[in-house]
Amino acid sequence: MKTAFITGITGQDGAYLAKLLLEKGYEVHGGVRRSSHAENLRLETLGIADKVTLHEFDLTEQNNVFRTIRAVAMDEFYNLAAQSFVGASWELPIYTSDVDAMGVVRVLDTLRSLRPETRFYQASTSEMFGLVQEVPQRETTPLYPRSPYGVAKVYGHYITKNYRESFGLHASSGILFNHESPLRGAEFVTRKITLGLAALARGGAAPVELGNMDAKRDWGFAGDYVEGMWRMLQQEVADDYVLATGVTTTIRDFFTYAAEELGMDLAWEGTGEAETATDRKSGKQVMKVNPKFYRPAEVELLIGDASKARETLGWEAKTDIRALAAMMAKSDYDALS
Ligand code: NDP
Numbered sequence: 627m628k629t630a631f632i633t634g635i636t637g638q639d640g641a642y643l644a645k646l647l648l649e650k651g652y653e654v655h656g657g658v659r660r661s662s663h664a665e666n667l668r669l670e671t672l673g674i675a676d677k678v679t680l681h682e683f684d685l686t687e688q689n690n691v692f693r694t695i696r697a698v699a700m701d702e703f704y705n706l707a708a709q710s711f712v713g714a715s716w717e718l719p720i721y722t723s724d725v726d727a728m729g730v731v732r733v734l735d736t737l738r739s740l741r742p743e744t745r746f747y748q749a750s751t752s753e754m755f756g757l758v759q760e761v762p763q764r765e766t767t768p769l770y771p772r773s774p775y776g777v778a779k780v781y782g783h784y785i786t787k788n789y790r791e792s793f794g795l796h797a798s799s800g801i802l803f804n805h806e807s808p809l810r811g812a813e814f815v816t817r818k819i820t821l822g823l824a825a826l827a828r829g830g831a832a833p834v835e836l837g838n839m840d841a842k843r844d845w846g847f848a849g850d851y852v853e854g855m856w857r858m859l860q861q862e863v864a865d866d867y868v869l870a871t872g873v874t875t876t877i878r879d880f881f882t883y884a885a886e887e888l889g890m891d892l893a894w895e896g897t898g899e900a901e902t903a904t905d906r907k908s909g910k911q912v913m914k915v916n917p918k919f920y921r922p923a924e925v926e927l928l929i930g931d932a933s934k935a936r937e938t939l940g941w942e943a944k945t946d947i948r949a950l951a952a953m954m955a956k957s958d959y960d961a962l963s
């Protein structure tokens with residue numbers, strides 16, 4: 627039986643990855659931050675809260691990282707923990723760098739000292755591509771991050787590559803494009819939309835307030851993407867891989883797909899700060915732009931080329947954007963019954 631350690635096990639990806647590894651027969655350990663409330667909602671929703679071993683763990687605390695890695699005899703280490711909300715990273719740039727950049731080297735350097743045979747996965751991101759340099763984006767596309775989060779993740783990406791090249795660690799980065807699910811955090815735009823639309827469909831009156839409706843994202847389903855993470859660590863040689871669907875969609879179109887799943891028929895009006903959407907059937911305004919959700923610098927277009935993952939890992943995204951929007955909208959609607 628193999629043993630895996632997952633940082634960020636209480637997050638969206640951590641929960642899906644833990645479930646996948648348990649199904650594959652792994653003993654699964656994970657790191658949780660101290661909190662005033664003891665809820666592990668995502669692990670409970672997937673029915674695995676009592677099947678994983680949790681350790682108090684914070685990526686900002688070097689000795690804590692050291693002691694945890696010393697205590698758990700792990701074959702694989704998945705570093706999924708991060709301050710992962712791009713929007714918050716302008717308000718928390720130093721904290722974001724501490725967790726998302728320095729946190730990675732804390733783990734790598736400890737593994738180098740204590741467990742150099744452990745296979746390591748770093749959660750890199752399409753946010754590193756930022757300002758468009760090439761379309762579609764792939765492993766060799768130049769990086770131009772547009773947020774403190776993106777900048778910190780570039781450090782995490784290159785320090786992973788550097789420890790692989792300098793010390794021979796089996797360290798891989800997955801450059802994952804956006805992936806969502808019914809377990810997605812409520813502040814990310816897809817879940818914000820499906821939660822807001824579900825409340826409206828159940829009789830609510832408050833329109834969903836959003837920022838830039840023209841940004842385009844390559845959205846897949848988180849459950850598909852964790853399989854790709856695992857496959858990366860099963861390769862003989864460590865490497866970096868893009869995981870993406872290859873299809874890009876505007877925020878507006880995602881909104882429309884989710885609304886259609888809930889039986890709405892939208893009429894769009896206005897542009898920019900004046901843009902609104904109304905449901906013709908109920909007459910309710912369901913969306914209005916609020917400029918407070920605009921970002922200081924935006925990533926306008928993400929579309930990934932996952933050919934390398936397809937060819938080497940045999941990995942492909944299985945869930946298309948309409949199915950994803952429908953899955954999330956239905957889940958939030960059902961939860962309000
Ligand atoms: P979430 O925000 O859902 O989860 C983040 C996890 O990190 C949570 O478990 C959180 O704990 C934990 N965490 C945050 N800060 C610390 C810290 N200082 N020490 C230890 N743990 C901490 O993110 P996702 O699951 O969506 O993403 C997983 C990883 O993949 C992240 O690194 C993210 O940046 C990256 N990524 C995500 C993509 C996506 O589309 N989802 C795409 C590309 C990359 P708590 O529960 O206590 O908050």
Ligand code: GDR
Nearest residue numbers: 710712751752753803804813814815816836837838841919
């Ligand atoms: P992103 O995801 O920044 O791509 O990072 P998010 O869902 O936050 O934003 C996507 C796009 O939607 C636009 N947008 C809004 N976003 C939010 N959150 N709230 C709004 O009201 C809103 N209105 C419009 C944004 O401007 C943006 O263009 C996610 C995270 O999971 C990262 O951790 C990960 O690395 C990347 O995906 C890949």
